[in-house]
Amino acid sequence: MTSSKLDAKVPQGPIGEKWTKYKSTISLVNPANKRNLEIIVVGTGLAGASAAASLAEMGYQVKAFCFQDSPRRAHSIAAQGGINAAKNYQNDGDSVYRLFYDTVKGGDYRSREANVHRLAEVSANIIDQCVAQGVPFARDYGGMLKNRSFGGTQVKRTFYAAGQTGQQLLLGAYSALERQVGLGAVKMYSRHEMLDVVIIDGKARGIIARNLTTGKLERYFGHAVLLCSGGYGNVFYLSTNAMGSNVTAAWKAHKRGAYFGNPCFTQIHPTCIPVSGDHQSKLTLMSESLRNDGRIWVPKKKDETRAANDIPEEERDYYLERRYPAFGNLVPRDIASRAAKERCDAGYGVGLTKQAVYLDFRFNLINKYGRAEASRLNIENPDLDTLVRLGKEVVKEEYGNLFDMYKQITGEDPYEVPMKIYPAVHYTMGGLWVDYNLMTTVPGMYALGEANFSDHGANRLGASALMQGLSDGYFVIPITIGAYLSSEIRTKAIPTDHEAFVAVEKQVKERLETLKNIKGTQSPESFHKRLGHIMWEKCGMARNEKGLTEAIGEIRELRKEFWKDLRVTGDIDEFNPELDKAGRVADFLELGELMCIDALERRESCGGHFREEYQEDGGEAKRDDENFMFVSAWEYNKESDWTLHKEVLEYENIKIAQRNYK
């Protein structure tokens, strides 16, 4: 039974009508009152920038915060391949229902139906809005928008701008945000990091932020606080996240009462550039869109020593095409990642470390693009060189920046030799638990985008993160926040010399001083690396009871050592990246423990959560719907002590089945 503390507030009625009806009946705030209501937005990625801009356009007073030097740098900028929308521009049978269905199935039946359906409903509006802002999506010669395919779907519904879709979408949202800054409706605080949330009479009423340039602590009031601070993949140290991506804002909210949903649901992305050495600071994604045209293979022979191009066709194992003929190279990410690990563990990996597989473009470069271009240009019987030349031009247009990036990092040219790729931590489906309004368990505190848990279940489909961030920011929160703020119109702005602000600021100050005054010998970075190692080895692509139990003990020990032997150079009241990092690592050291506890508690395999004890004979994930069809929502009590609440998931519109991509 769903815990009485968790009310998802899903509207009544048939799934296709819930959102429409709810929108028409939700409480509103009149324009005059909006001007007196202040909203804090933490984070300026797709969710934060779109929310801040849209709310300011409506008339609310918005304060937006980011730790980077400009809101345009938020890590949404690095998203590569595309954004999904149920436009059916390709006339291939796509629909809102199909996008909804693919997303729930892709998430291995661990997401909330009503939220996902709403996401699919507004997806088309997102594309319209972005195009209207001047986002330059890829177009065909007739001037219409182009689409490509992503994993876990059999239609083409992904809109894109070469391999830099996230950049173009974020710059669109950023320009909308800066427009409101210029109009005075948003006050922007860059190089500011939220270090705690202030709760007064049970409601979120503001934040304490550190000005990262001066090191000073500052207090900000808001009638509501929106956390749009992204995911926590950096708990693994090596991930595709930006160096600064962190869990701090969400974690502080969690410790002040917001339940944390499905913390163990982590996405390991199958196609990343493999680790090259101990100095490695981050991993780089090679977009899933490449699987439209790249074929994944390993040699059929163990310990193969020949170069990729010297291995003849019949000695290659296209293992995804072999195992999953219906979806082939476009199976969902969790499945593709596990399949790569399986081949490497079995001794078929390639490269120096043998921890890589090939992603090979030659076949489609020649046969798909080369031949199509040749026939478009009326070249009869083209020779191989011509096909390669023509194919390269198209591939360059579709993925040019990705190929360049690969070459920069590895020194190898993917137009000539296959890429070597391996799975890496990429995204976290888990996050703060939210209801249908996107409100956490703390009244007045919301979580949007990757920071919440709601739409992707146990595995996110490619090109759906951008969709969710913008859906939450442009189209959901502007409506749903009315349900709360309409009852706040009599609340006057609370002066920040209120005792609650003073008390929280004091706690933040003491913590910074504690970090600074340990005066030990080890850097924040070195602790982060060690935590990442534990997490990757024992709470990564494959998990088991023994490993998770050990990990919990090891993390507790590491945390003790951290608080005894940390060294933070520089001072508190100055620009000090070491202190910033120390605080973030301290929070990761707590989150890591909760992730392992959640993974241990979930005695089934589903989506990205693979417990070795629970698998089918063929190695596929074995779900346990009878006992685990729920969202884990963890309530923080004190250090190493949480209470589990369950939101039971009900599927009224989708037939539950074992995922089948064969």
Place this chain on the structure above:
Amino acid sequence: MSNENMTIHLKVWKQKNTGSKGHLEDYTVNNVSPDMSFLEMFDVLNEELIHENKEPIAFDHDCREGICGMCSMYINGRPHGPLEGVTTCQLHMRSFKDGDTIVVEPWRAAAFPVIKDLVVDRTAFDRIIASGGYVSINTGNAQDANNLPIGKERADLAFAAAACIGCGACVAACKNASAMLFVSAKVSQLALLPQGEPERQSRALSMVAQMDAEGFGSCTNTGACSAECPKEISLDNIARLNREFLGASLSKPE
């Protein structure tokens, strides 16, 4: 892939804060792998400095994939170093030789004051965008995306201009510290697209006015900006901005 590690000598700009005077300081990093990125070499150096209880070097960085625009090192007299079309974070040590001495400075421009060491304040760029680098369309007002066909050539040109990452290398490369390439990229993107048409003139005028107010220098068409731009934003955009600005100035109602 080479496995021969190198020794690299660095002369790095150290400056406590905006108000203080800076200087170049010497460092030596041993065991530098050619597969390391330039910033990873700084990570290694900083870890060593912390180990010796010395202050690490402050530098801006975030995505380390060449897209966020945060990293900003002036390496041997060139923004983002010796390669073309590459940001500092994507520069790898295989571009250097064992025993090399590398000079690393922050972006140098009056409009980009130094915050600390290699970190500068680029909020002037945000203010330029806030002055007009957008289409004034509120959320919810959009028509169906395909109701507005845009020819492929035009769309591609707009995309090429929109690829700017706002890092500021153009300003750092320019002897006048001009921000014309940055401003022209945004003005071009929106001038090329029908969505940008209604505000075309006011946009060019306001963005140029804000650029001047921020203290960026004038453009003398040397082309250093485009040559050093990690996203290879074309100089054609500056020509387009000049046309836009001139056209707008001439037709501006008095």
